[in-house]
Amino acid sequence: MVFSTEANYKESFATAVTHLITQDMPVQWRIKAVDDLIETYLKQVGEIPDSDQLERLTNYILKDSKNQPDKVSNTEYPVFSDWQQKHRCRREVPLEHLGKMAVAVKRTGIRFKHREKRRRIA
Structure with missing residues (x-):
């Protein structure tokens, strides 16, 4: 993916994020794909991506994580x-x-x- 400063690079990054989020892969691959996408953006544009897009990528990485609201009764020694x-x-x-x-x-x-x-x- 190419993010050039002449074109609307924020919009193209949002499109790339949307495309990545629709893909189903294991967590390790998701982390690697998100890291590669952000690194490519940083190298080509020279600035940090929009916070909304970073939040979407974070949610994509954490989508399978188990939220344990009752970890006391489910875990023998909760921390x-x-x-x-x-x-x-x-x-x-x-x-x-x-x-x-x-x-x-x-x-x-x-x-x-x-x-x-x-x-x-x-």
């Missing part, structure tokens, strides 16, 4: 980011507190402001 770990700790309630709560509260959820309070041992 959490720092944010996920903090969020999970905020949402969890110790079982000893649930026994004293009303049934309606158990269903709707509980918010404790000070979960880390510990009893003093005299």
Whole structure:
């Protein structure tokens, strides 16, 4: 594919992206094809492609990736980011507190402001 600065190179790149996206290939080949297309564009035009086209290419590479919204129940030892770990700790309630709560509260959820309070041992 030729992207010349005399012609409408952005439009021709968008056409090349559309053509590439319609092809079905394994992930490794997709990564290589996207990398080659971007490298060719950079060499011929001398600037970074449009962000919309880069987003389309990224989505094309990731189209088969498994999105795991419930990785905790599907994975034996899930790995959490720092944010996920903090969020999970905020949402969890110790079982000893649930026994004293009303049934309606158990269903709707509980918010404790000070979960880390510990009893003093005299």
